[in-house]
Amino acid sequence: MSRLYTRLDVLRETTQRSLDQVLGQGGSGGTHQNRSERDSMAGMYAARLSRLWSVENGLCFGRLDHTDQTSLYIGRIGLSEEERRLLIDWRAPVAQPFYRATPASPMGLTRRRHLQTRDRRVVAVNDDLFDLEGLTDADRATLNGEAALLAALAEKRTGRMRDIVATIQSEQDRIIRADLPGVLVVQGGPGTGKTVVALHRAAYLLYTHRERLDRRGVLIIGPNLTFLRYIEQVLPSLGETDVLLMTIGEMFPGLTATTRDRPETAQVKGDARMAQVIARAVRDRQRVPKRSVELDLGKYKLFLDWRVCDAARTKAVRSGRLHNQARAVFVRHILNKLARQAAKHMGRNLIDEDELADLREELRTEPAVKTALNRLWPYLTPHQLLLGLFTSRERLAYAAEAFTREERALMLREPPVRGRSWYTESDVPLLDEAAELLGEIDQSVLVATALQNEEELAAAREAEEHERRYELTYAREVLELTGLSDMIDAERLAERHRGDVSHLTTAERAATDRTWAFGHVIVDEAQELSPMAWRMVMRRCPARSMTVVGDIAQTGSSAGGRSWGAVLDPYTGGRWREERLTVNYRTPAEIMALAADVLASIDASLDPPDSVREGAAPPWSQQVGTLAGGLAKVVAAELDGSGGTMAVLVPESAVDELGAAVAAAVPGAVAGPSATALEAPAVVLTVADAKGLEFDAVIVAEPERILTESPRGANDLYVALTRATRGLGVVHTTSLPPVLSRLTARPPLP
Numbered sequence: 220m221s222r223l224y225t226r227l228d229v230l231r232e233t234t235q236r237s238l239d240q241v242l243g244q245g246g247s248g249g250t251h252q253n254r255s256e257r258d259s260m261a262g263m264y265a266a267r268l269s270r271l272w273s274v275e276n277g278l279c280f281g282r283l284d285h286t287d288q289t290s291l292y293i294g295r296i297g298l299s300e301e302e303r304r305l306l307i308d309w310r311a312p313v314a315q316p317f318y319r320a321t322p323a324s325p326m327g328l329t330r331r332r333h334l335q336t337r338d339r340r341v342v343a344v345n346d347d348l349f350d351l352e353g354l355t356d357a358d359r360a361t362l363n364g365e366a367a368l369l370a371a372l373a374e375k376r377t378g379r380m381r382d383i384v385a386t387i388q389s390e391q392d393r394i395i396r397a398d399l400p401g402v403l404v405v406q407g408g409p410g411t412g413k414t415v416v417a418l419h420r421a422a423y424l425l426y427t428h429r430e431r432l433d434r435r436g437v438l439i440i441g442p443n444l445t446f447l448r449y450i451e452q453v454l455p456s457l458g459e460t461d462v463l464l465m466t467i468g469e470m471f472p473g474l475t476a477t478t479r480d481r482p483e484t485a486q487v488k489g490d491a492r493m494a495q496v497i498a499r500a501v502r503d504r505q506r507v508p509k510r511s512v513e514l515d516l517g518k519y520k521l522f523l524d525w526r527v528c529d530a531a532r533t534k535a536v537r538s539g540r541l542h543n544q545a546r547a548v549f550v551r552h553i554l555n556k557l558a559r560q561a562a563k564h565m566g567r568n569l570i571d572e573d574e575l576a577d578l579r580e581e582l583r584t585e586p587a588v589k590t591a592l593n594r595l596w597p598y599l600t601p602h603q604l605l606l607g608l609f610t611s612r613e614r615l616a617y618a619a620e621a622f623t624r625e626e627r628a629l630m631l632r633e634p635p636v637r638g639r640s641w642y643t644e645s646d647v648p649l650l651d652e653a654a655e656l657l658g659e660i661d662q663s664v665l666v667a668t669a670l671q672n673e674e675e676l677a678a679a680r681e682a683e684e685h686e687r688r689y690e691l692t693y694a695r696e697v698l699e700l701t702g703l704s705d706m707i708d709a710e711r712l713a714e715r716h717r718g719d720v721s722h723l724t725t726a727e728r729a730a731t732d733r734t735w736a737f738g739h740v741i742v743d744e745a746q747e748l749s750p751m752a753w754r755m756v757m758r759r760c761p762a763r764s765m766t767v768v769g770d771i772a773q774t775g776s777s778a779g780g781r782s783w784g785a786v787l788d789p790y791t792g793g794r795w796r797e798e799r800l801t802v803n804y805r806t807p808a809e810i811m812a813l814a815a816d817v818l819a820s821i822d823a824s825l826d827p828p829d830s831v832r833e834g835a836a837p838p839w840s841q842q843v844g845t846l847a848g849g850l851a852k853v854v855a856a857e858l859d860g861s862g863g864t865m866a867v868l869v870p871e872s873a874v875d876e877l878g879a880a881v882a883a884a885v886p887g888a889v890a891g892p893s894a895t896a897l898e899a900p901a902v903v904l905t906v907a908d909a910k911g912l913e914f915d916a917v918i919v920a921e922p923e924r925i926l927t928e929s930p931r932g933a934n935d936l937y938v939a940l941t942r943a944t945r946g947l948g949v950v951h952t953t954s955l956p957p958v959l960s961r962l963t964a965r966p967p968l969p
């Protein structure tokens with residue numbers, strides 16, 4: 220072990236020296252090319268350095284002893300010295316037996332050794348022995364198959380997900396090392412390691428297909444920002460920092476939409492028919508006036524015949540261009556007609572092409588003409604289109620004719636109020652859809668076309684401001700994640716995001732480019748995505764190299780999927796493959812038995828995963844007089860100060876009230892998914908915000924309300940019950956739902 224760490228220290232020193240040398244070669248001096256080369260060298264050394272620092276804990280965690288008497292050490296990265304391999308990267312093919320060998324199929328091993336280290340010292344050794352014949356009695360005594368796994372699972376949760384390189388199980392390893400191309404679905408019940416496996420798969424794919432994925436990047440989509448915070452340390456701890464983590468609400472550059480619509484609204488907005496709605500909303504902005512329009516130019520008047528507009532529109536639509544590009548066709552046709560009219564006013568019946576072009580340019584700048592053209596075929600940003608649609612009953616009536624009046628009413632909204640975010644998570648795929656149909660607008664054109672509707676302009680400006688703030692936050696996060704904050708400041712990096720992108724890593728560039736095509740996309744909690752969200756995600760991965768991770772039984776969103784086939788067939792022609800995970804590493808058997816009752820109430824044919832652990836205290840229930848006061852008391856009493864994590868999962872409609880009550884009564888408790896939520900001793904969350912997370916203890920409040928509050932209430936309750944790693948309690952005021960009859964009742968609190 221000491222030899223490995225000595226080698227690591229040497230590599231850190233030499234890399235640091237190289238970095239210092241490059242950074243010392245003058246700040247902004249030299250040619251552009253010199254600066255650019257220097258920047259990219261510095262970026263490379265800095266990335267290598269952060270990789271070398273990230274593997275300090277558990278650098279080496281295994282040893283393979285082969286039948287031919289050779290041994291290999293397995294670790295987080297590969298290390299060698301003078302051509303000799305000291306440590307094998309866990310992702311290398313020769314490391315595979317560490318995860319796959321079994322007594323029935325030992326893969327050339329006599330022994331697999333798990334090493335637990337602390338502060339560079341080995342503190343525990345667990346062996347799996349495959350050559351039972353050749354064992355001494357002492358060796359036989361140490362036979363301890365699951366010890367390493369069980370030790371890892373028994374550890375207290377820190378609020379952050381840890382990597383599992385040392386204890387990946389065989390069924391998980393098959394998924395991690397599955398081929399890159401095609402769509403792989405990983406279906407598995409709660410706690411089966413879907414998320415952690417997906418993250419290790421990302422690390423494996425980057426290692427195995429480095430060249431391809433370095434260029435195109437890997438995107439991981441998670442259900443909410445808290446979840447991304449929960450998992451963000453896993454890949455850096457595996458030495459991979461250039462992976463982009465995003466929620467659906469962040470996938471339209473410049474926006475971070477975190478508010479969720481009510482379930483009925485989210486369902487309507489996520490409906491596949493919304494693609495038609497957006498297309499019709501665009502068409503609705505390509506107008507033909509009912510009768511001819513009079514254009515007063517001062518010196519004379521021109522008449523814009525509705526038939527001319529109609530012909531112009533047909534021509535523009537037939538051009539096959541996107542809305543903002545097709546505008547040029549529309550405008551040119553109309554200006555040609557107006558120019559001929561204008562020529563007549565000047566007493567000229569015949570004009571040549573050059574004169575026509577001159578007149579067209581003159582007319583183009585006439586305010587009356589500009590106003591008319593902008594009304595008939597305005598340049599539109601996706602923001603303007605959506606705002607115009609959702610704030611107008613008439614526009615909605617036209618565009619969303621396929622929906623009922625009630626469904627349209629769910630989409631109708633007040634215009635934005637300054638300082639308050641207007642977009643919801645389900646608007647983001649709609650913005651993306653709109654962007655696909657509208658096409659880009661040249662920045663200079665946008666500035667020149669100052670005749671847009673006031674509100675729309677304000678919204679566009681707001682979006683711009685959002686973008687600036689977003690870039691800054693993102694840049695800070697990137698720097699924090701890569702540990703480079705001492706070397707580059709966030710403002711500069713944010714500037715680079717928007718301007719010169721040549722020095723940025725792939726993930727940084729991809730984050731700001733809506734049209735970026737990723738080399739591989741991993742979608743976690745994929746059952747929650749609406750059909751419209753899938754359209755957006757699929758656009759980001761035209762190669763269809765994807766890992767889709769989820770559990771249909773945990774679908775909470777009304778817009779979410781009901782089967783993988785229904786979700787994926789339209790994009791893959793049925794060509795996707797499925798792997799299943801069947802063992803629950805999180806929830807002890809006693810808690811899982813209760814969750815299994817809820818699962819059976821959703822669909823009796825669904826099997827819960829088998830728990831690998833048992834021995835937890837039986838889950839309990841406690842009736843209280845008033846919910847807020849009673850809950851706060853129970854939470855305070857349950858916190859044992861031992862440093863574990865606790866979540867209080869509450870109905871969506873009561874989250875503000877209960878969050879405030881618990882935060883006021885329990886020192887250190889936090890209400891809602893804030894930046895500090897994961898580190899707090901107790902956090903109050905809705906089930907949607909707890910998706911994908913886990914806690915040592917979980918208290919579920921008023922399960923009856925969780926069940927009835929949403930169309931998929933039983934799925935929500937199932938998710939809530941399966942977040943616990945050690946203890947589970949239920950606090951309620953009204954009678955308990957019959958499906959929870961297995962709970963052990965504690966004496967009620969007055």
Ligand SMILES: Nc1ncnc2c1ncn2[C@@H]1O[C@H](COP(=O)(O)OP(=O)(O)OP(=O)(O)O)[C@@H](O)[C@H]1O
Binds near residue numbers: 414
């Ligand atoms: N092989 C393993 N070794 C150690 N810990 C593991 C292993 N597999 C899974 N775990 C742990 O089990 C817990 C559950 O894993 P994870 O969150 O990935 O499950 P999931 O299937 O995504 O769950 P859910 O669907 O409920 O969100 C995590 O703490 C994870 O680290």
